[in-house]
Amino acid sequence: xxxxxxxxxxxxxxxxxxxxxxxxxxxxxxxxxxxxxxxxxxxxxxxxxxxxxxxxxxxxxxxxxxxxxxxxxxxxxxxxxxxxxxxxxxxxxxxxxxxxxxxxxxxxxxxxxxxxxxxxxxxxxxxxxxxxxxxxxxxxxxxxxxxxxxxxxxxxxxxxxxxxxxxxxxxxxxxxxx
Amino acid sequence: xxxxxxxxxxxxxxxxxxxxxxxxxxxxxxxxxxxxxxxxxxxxxxxxxxxxxxxxxxxxxxxxxxxxxxxxxxxxxxxxxxxxxxxxxxxxxxxxxxxxxxxxxxxxxxxxxxxxxxxxxxxxxxxxxxxxxxxxxxxxxxxxxxxxxxxxxxxxxxxxxxxxxxxxxxxxxxxxxx
Numbered sequence: 031x032x033x034x035x036x037x038x039x040x041x042x043x044x045x046x047x048x049x050x051x052x053x054x055x056x057x058x059x060x061x062x063x064x065x066x067x068x069x070x071x072x073x074x075x076x077x078x079x080x081x082x083x084x085x086x087x088x089x090x091x092x093x094x095x096x097x098x099x100x101x102x103x104x105x106x107x108x109x110x111x112x113x114x115x116x117x118x119x120x121x122x123x124x125x126x127x128x129x130x131x132x133x134x135x136x137x138x139x140x141x142x143x144x145x146x147x148x149x150x151x152x153x154x155x156x157x158x159x160x161x162x163x164x165x166x167x168x169x170x171x172x173x174x175x176x177x178x179x180x181x182x183x184x185x186x187x188x189x190x191x192x193x194x195x196x197x198x199x200x201x202x203x204x205x206x207x208x
Numbered sequence: 209x210x211x212x213x214x215x216x217x218x219x220x221x222x223x224x225x226x227x228x229x230x231x232x233x234x235x236x237x238x239x240x241x242x243x244x245x246x247x248x249x250x251x252x253x254x255x256x257x258x259x260x261x262x263x264x265x266x267x268x269x270x271x272x273x274x275x276x277x278x279x280x281x282x283x284x285x286x287x288x289x290x291x292x293x294x295x296x297x298x299x300x301x302x303x304x305x306x307x308x309x310x311x312x313x314x315x316x317x318x319x320x321x322x323x324x325x326x327x328x329x330x331x332x333x334x335x336x337x338x339x340x341x342x343x344x345x346x347x348x349x350x351x352x353x354x355x356x357x358x359x360x361x362x363x364x365x366x367x368x369x370x371x372x373x374x375x376x377x378x379x380x381x382x383x384x385x386x
Contacts, residue, residue: 033211033218035218035220035234036220036232036233036234036314037234037314038218038234038236038314040211040213040216040218040236042213042214043262043263045260045262045338051338053338054214055214055262055263056213056214056215056216057262057263058216058218058236058263058315060311060314063311063313082223083309083312083313084221084223084233084235085233085235085236085312085313085314085315085316086309086312086316086318087316090309090312092312095313097313128357128358128360128362128363128368129360129363130362130363130364130365130368131261131264131268131363131364131365132310132311132365133238133241133310133311133315133317133365133366134261134263134264134268134270134364135241135261135263135273135275136214136215136216136238136263137236137263137311137315138263138264138265139311140264140363141365160223160229160231176376179306179373180306182306182307184306184308185306185307185308185309185318186308186309186312187308187309187310187311187319187365187366187369188311188365190306190308190369191365191368191369191372194369194372194373194376195357195372198354198372
């Protein structure tokens with residue numbers, strides 16, 4: 031089996047085991063993604079978006095994010111673009127937080143995570159997708175993150191990673207020069 | 209398009225937009241997963257596994273994890289089973305950390321995250337898959353997590369979420385009764 035669907039490719043790969051055995055694994059190829067946490071004010075607050083996700087059939091609260099589907103666009107450029115499209119802010123400064131595979135057991139999606147500071151509001155979001163046209167922006171206290179996770183109000187993996195690493199960055203527990 | 213491959217189902221869904229428009233999204237259905245962070249000693253340390261992931265073509269350092277592919281098995285039972293299969297320890301106590309979609313833009317995989325305490329070593333891991341038969345166990349200081357993320361040595365999303373939430377749990381920043 032090998033199939034393309036939208037931005038995904040699904041294939042079955044035969045893997046060599048440690049002995050002579052072979053085994054088959056289903057693999058989904060993904061273009062990669064960025065997630066960016068916009069930080070505002072001294073509290074500080076963060077800007078999140080609530081949007082309908084067809085794959086899970088419900089609305090989810092997420093940090094601005096997007097696929098790396100523009101040829102030649104560096105991940106930090108994609109982060110800046112998604113910030114403008116989804117929450118209508120321009121970033122004066124981006125800080126790299128980390129990188130992760132979202133589900134490496136079957137998919138090669140690799141996400142770059144940033145925090146965005148020194149934000150300047152734009153007139154209006156420049157929505158590029160149907161989802162972006164109807165998403166709503168919510169301003170949330172970064173200090174409320176643990177409570178939102180505990181109450182299953184934050185259930186997106188890269189959003190949670192981004193928020194927890196943004197807090198670690200701001201409280202100084204991330205090694206300097208990372 | 210609608211295809212099954214291994215434990216995944218890939219389909220194209222037509223979504224109604226806010227106006228009259230319709231748009232198509234590729235959706236991958238996944239049985240769900242658990243990730244469990246085994247905590248040892250007073251430092252404390254955590255037990256991670258290094259395993260080859262065919263989807264990304266390399267070895268990754270991860271917390272013990274597995275799919276929810278046993279009918280009727282509750283997620284905490286799956287967590288206990290994976291702990292025995294992958295790092296050969298039995299948990300005296302599991303603490304729920306949170307839950308997350310790994311990549312809700314295209315996939316409904318939903319992961320339950322736990323920390324495991326009061327661990328008892330078993331004689332040998334009871335590997336259930338080809339990957340488990342060759343994975344190696346590594347004992348890592350929980351305090352080293354920020355550094356490992358900053359150096360891209362921890363790049364699995366639910367592992368990072370699990371480790372950061374385990375630390376928050378142990379330092380008391382998670383709301384009581386969550």
